[in-house]
Each structure stands twice: as C-alpha cells, then as structure tokens.
Amino acid sequence: MKKVYVVGAGPAGLMAAISAKTHYPNFEVTILERNDVIGKKLRLTGGGRCNVTCNIPIEEFIEYTPKNPKFIYSTLQNFNAKHIMDFFIQAGCPLKQEDHNRMFPKSNKSIDIVNTLMKKLQELKIKVEYGVLVHEVKNDVKTLLTSKGEFKYDYLIIATGGKTYPHTGSDGTGYDLAKQLGHTITPLIPAEVPLVSNDPVIQSKALQGLSFKDVSLTVGKKRLIHDLIFTHFGISGPVALRASYYVQELLKKNKDVVIEIDFLPNIIKEDLYNLSNQALNKLLPKRLIAYFESISKNEDEFFNNIKSFPLTVYDTCGFKMAFLTNGGISTKEINPKTMKSKLDSNVSFCGEIIDVNSFTGGLNITFAFSTGFTAGKYLIE
Secondary structure, three states: OOEEEEEOOOHHHHHHHHHHHHHOOOOEEEEEEOOOOOOOOHHHHHHHOOOOEEOOOHHHHHHOOOEOHHHHHHHHHHOOHHHHHHHHHHOOOOEEEOHHHEEEEOOOOHHHHHHHHHHHHHHOOOEEEEOOOEEEEEOOOOEEEEOOEEEEOOEEEEOOOOOOOHHHOOOOHHHHHHHHOOOOEOOOEEEOOOEEOOOHHHHOOOOOOOEEEEEEEEEOOEEEEEEEEEOOOEEEOHHHHHHHHHHHHHHOOOOOEEEEEEOOOOOOHHHHOOOOHHHHHHHOOHHHHHHHHHHOOOHHHHHHHHHOEEEEEOEEOOOOOOOEEEOOEOHHHEOOOOOEEOOOOOEEEOHHHEOOEOOOOOHHHHHHHHHHHHHHHOOOO
16 A cells, blocks of 8 residues: 655645545555644634635736746646635535635634544544654655654655744744755745834834725835734734735845835825815724824825825844745746656645745635645646
C-alpha cells in the first residue's frame, strides 16, 4: 500500500489529505501535525468565526492576487469558492454570505469548520499523528526525520504554512524543508499588515478608534475600496491590509509613501458643496468633520480633505501583526496544474508556503483549500 504523508493540519494540509484519500482510496494517508489539535490557526481566522471563502468568480480572485496571480488559475479551475461552499454545506455545515461576498459558517463559530474537516478525516479513515515536528527530509530514501522517529513515504505533501502566527506552529520551519529539497525561497516579508504613520493626525490621536465602511485608498496608481480603522499607530482594516502589498513595494525605493483616503468615494467633490451640515453629519462621523474643520483654512480645503486626505506611511507593523507571509517557495519550481515540485515528482506543496499573495477576506483560505485539493488529486500525474 502506497503511503502518503501530509505535513501540517491547516486548511491546505487537511484538504490535501481529504483529496488524496478521496482520489486514491487504496493509499494510506497520514497527517503529521506538530500541535495537539488540527486547524489551530484556522480556529482564529475571521475573528474566531472563520471566513471560509469569498463567493466571487475566478477572474476576481486573479484580480485580488497582487503577487503571482497567474499561478493560481489552474488550481482554482479544480477547486474554487463554489466547490468549497458545496463541500461544507454537503458535509452538514451551513454557510452564510456577508458583505464583500465573504462566507462564514451560519453558527459564527470557526470550530464548526474544524469539526466538519475532522469528521471528514474520520469518515475517510485518515490518520493524524499529533506532536510530530518534521525537521528533515531525505528525499533520496523517501524518509522524514521527526521528533517522533522516522516516517517513510511514497508521496509527500508539505503544507506547513508561512511565518505568521508562529504560536500556532506556522513559524517558517516548512521553508527549511523546502530548502533541503533544493527549492528557492523568495524573500519573506509581512503581508496583509497594518500601516504605520507618524503624521499629526495619528500622533494627536484625533481619529483613533474611528472606523469607516468602504472608503477608497489610493497608493501609487492602485485604488482600493474597503473598510478602514484609525489606530494609535496608523491605519488598519481590510483596505489598509490590502494596500500594504503596494506600500511595501514602494518602500523598497522610498523612505516613506504618501497614500490618499477618500472617505466618500461614491460622491464627487462638486456635490459635497450642496450638502447641508445635517446631511454631511449622517455620512461622516462628527469627530472626523470636527478634525477637518480644525485643520482646513477654507471650505474648499475641507472638502479636499474628505475626498483626498493624505497620510504618510513609513513602515508596517511587521510579522507580529501580519495576517500572511509575502514570499515562499518560488512558483517557478512548482507545477501550477498539480502542485508537484519540479525538482522531485514525489513531493507536492500547498497553501501559504508557496510564494503567492492574495488579499484577506476569504481569498487566502480559498487558495489554501484549492491548492490542497489539487495536491491531493494529482499525487500521480
């Protein structure tokens, strides 16, 4: 009987194991997990509610993937948002759709997603070995050296995650395994991370704690629309996290980056002059209006601040607050149709360990599930 080992019990690894056993029922599939539970990071996602996917077409996934977007096309053809929704609904875990097409379990509990996956593992008789840290791959003899001895494999799927949330086991050790196999690891930097500013508006804490729905943020030539939060260090919220990729690209060449915020992107500036104070107070927080009145010399400058408020960003909050890792195994060394290593046909990769960066909001977990499914399906090309 062929033996398949999956390293890592996050969304990518769990789906890889399920897919492998489904497509090759005569194979013995085992997950090696360093924690004492599956889905440790998965339990924390979406504020503990688990934003399990984003109900959008493949083309939008490509658009919302700033780094190596072409790599994900084939795998999304195999397993995409629709397939993920069908998988959980058919397994008895109903979902609901919220703003920006985000999908959550109806219960608002991430544990229901984890339990659904666990139930599937049990149905398929997939073994999980807990407390196993893999520290070396000897691919010449198809052997894993671990904290609990040696494991010999016929096929290996590495799904150890990136470098964020290290307390969940996602601490970058998977990159060492990939290097042992001869793979190139691109530079690792924090992704989907809050932005840091020292501008007066931040230092004064004038807007700290204010949140906004669907503001527009422009960085360079890129314009993004989503929710925003002012913090004691700068800005956060989905639009800031998404902008962080483009900010960091510009910070490679500049000491700081000026972004612009449009607090009312659906109203042109000329129409603002016709709004009464009462109408404006319904559209914007009073504290924001008061702040702009205090820093504006005249009405025109006041409305300019509403439509194109500049904020200087000089850094991000780093890995300690990043949701994802930008960087990983070079996509040039992985077959996008199968997730197999181009250096070793018995090894596959899936999930965040690969150098692909999509936005938050259900996209990255979709990439994890999708690449996991593909890796399991194409153990034998």
